[in-house]
Amino acid sequence: MTLTVRDLHVAFETRGGRVNALRGVNLSVAPGETLGIVGESGSGKSVTAQAIMGLIDLPGRIEAGSITWNGKSLLEGDGYGTSVWGREISMIFQDPMTSLNPLMTIGAQICEVLTQHLGMTAEQARERAVDLLAAVGISGPRRRVDQYPHEFSGGMRQRAMIAMSIACNPKVLIADEPTTALDVTVQAQILDLLAELQSGLGLAIILITHDLGTVAGLCQRVAVMYSGRIVESQSVDAIFERPQHPYTQGLLRSTPRLDEPATRLLSIEGTPPSLMQADDGCAFRKRCPIAADACKEMPPLVTEGAVQIACHFPGRPAWQARQAG
């Protein structure tokens, strides 16, 4: 029961040229695991999730690689995908405002999954939808089930999305920045709900975010993405203590901390490289303080125990230690 992504390449054609969004992504998730994928905008984290759910449309294309569930490919287009998506692997999106059909009741949108995948009758599905809404903490579910999305607040809509995604007791839930569009107070509630479901249902969760704090609260393992690749992947505790890749180090360094009176926020100099240029070297080398000649060659993703890293100089501190005061 594992979801495995191997050497995934995705490219988009635009009027300005070809954008290589993913350039060899490898990851796998087993039941009960929680994986956080972290990276800045354009690093390819959302594209990875969309590829897993079969949502890459032309002009985007999966150029190479494989995505398998229980050893069977999801990319064949033989109907295996549609029997898995929404049932065993499901997804919630960043913007609950537009991700629900504005002209269908919340109940109808939940029931749809149940009748399609589990063959429930309309009455059974409706009862289950009410239970699901209650389970995700929506009060008055009997009344709420017949309401339209515009009658729900942002946080409530995201709860409804979650209810929809867990309707068929999935094994894997992909959450693509589930809290970005929400108020800060609501964000914490949604994350708590996800954590609760994870332990209660034994879900595997892939949480996509640009916020390391969110990852620390929910995930066991973290994969850091940069410019269409995973550059580092290890356990949450380890990554906060011993970040191996210079980019991860920079990311942690630029995260404001509450326990230290920081004088000013630190950032990583420069901008990510354009995804249009074909570049054989390490994508981070232009911004990396310890880049050397060796970095003109692409570092492979090396696995050592529970740690995966793609750097020629893993573990070498790239920045000086943070100075207190």
Next chain:
Amino acid sequence: MTDQGISQTGRRRTSLFRELLSDTPAAIGAALIVLIVVLTLFAPLIAPFDPADQNLTARLAPPVWIDGGSWQHVLGTDSLGRDVLSRILHGGQVTLLIGLCTTVIALAIGVVIGLWAGYCGGRADSILMRIVDIQVSFPGILLILLIVGVIGPGMMTMIIVLSVTNWMVYARLVRSTVMSLRQTPYVEAAELVGCRPARVIFVHILPNLIPPLLTLSILEFTNIVLAEAAVSFLGFGVQPPAISWGLDVATGRDYLFIAWWLVAFPGIAIALTVLSVNLFANWVRVTTDPQERERRFARDLAARQRRGLSS
């Protein structure tokens, strides 16, 4: 500096031209428009006969590729022996003239009233827009017929009547665009700095109106051509001896059973004109909208890739 500027706009023009050529339907449309304009403009030089010349010995001659047809009258002759090809070439002049004049007049009225209503707002706006609403709910061709019934048919009548019934679409578009533009920070800034209304309108607002007005007026032009043809067909538009495609279809209708070409060729001329303008207008609309332009690129590419995959 100047040099570079010129060469850059030059390059932009050639690449725009290439973009047009790469879009086959739009390129065909543009080519047809040029062809139609040239043919009708130089109709007196190109047409083999005077369109009014009667030749009673060669009445109802069929087109050249049908038995009994001759190269003398390529598209045949009508019941009075007049050459169909020459009539179509000359008929285009009236159609295009009415279309062009009406579009320009209606555009001018609509833009002035729309700017006035949108910029002044208040009572002027509500009165003007009420007029627009009332006129929009008045029935199209029926209203034209009513007016023609009162003041009598003719080419001038056509231009006046079609202008009077078509300015509202422009007024609406201009008003709503002006209303939303006045809210934008840069227009507010210009007003705060103390620009006179005329300057605000001509320098800051008008340039933004040009792309949507361009597309709208090209599309309205086709509506005018179709309306003129319909009214002339009904006998209330252009009057003989003036020549119009719609009028020729109406005359040919009496000979529908024995001489189909009298109806077919003027009818095809109208359809082809409208079709080519529509194809071109569609391209203009997409090209002046950067977002749509990117989407068109994506769609074309996706379609090409799919075709590549399936073959």
Next chain:
Amino acid sequence: MVQLWAFAVDMVTLDFGDSLWQRRPAVEVVFERLPNTLLLIAASLAFAILVAIPLGAIAALRPGGFLDRLTMSIGLIGLATPQFFLGLVFIMVFAVQLKWLPTSGFGTAAHLVLPALTLAITPLARFTLMVRSSMIEELNQPYVRTARAKGMGRARILRVHTLRNILVPFMNLSAWELIVALSGYTVVVETVFAWPGLGHTAVQAIQRGDLFLMQAIVFTIAFMTVFITLLIDVASKLIDPRIKLN
């Protein structure tokens, strides 16, 4: 002032005076001919809507594909062809050459086919192009992505999700087509097929200089236009829960 008042009273009581041509109240003529026009419009719009929705949806599934380009081309040609020409072509082909249907007139169902078909082509083309472009637009909406992530098939997404969302704009376009048909297209088509409706009557009234009758027709159509617009407003509010009735 007195004259204006009298005019207003006449309008409200539907007293448009006597038709000079028919020598009877103009309203009587209007109400006698109106049902024929409505029959023609109902038949043609029903046909156009029933054909356009599946056609546009199929075209939208593969933008730029063979079926899409075919429907687009036919649609654009349909929009460009004047109805009087189309009507005459239909008469030539189906009535004169093939002798399947009567050339013109009124009475049997067979008489209805050609005029209704002629009147249907322009709205059919506009409906198809509209369904296609708004389907393409809707298929790019985030809620469609959600539905796909739920494992819904393409057919179900089109039928259940996007169709509902294009219904309101589609209804507005249908109302507009209905108004245009009432106020213009029927005049031409009824004249070509000698269909005894309001449009054909209007042309005859003008030819005979019967302005009272013409005025009655124009006011009737204008009134119906306003009525249709109001009706559509209410209907939109019923379909889209986000539009509130004030």
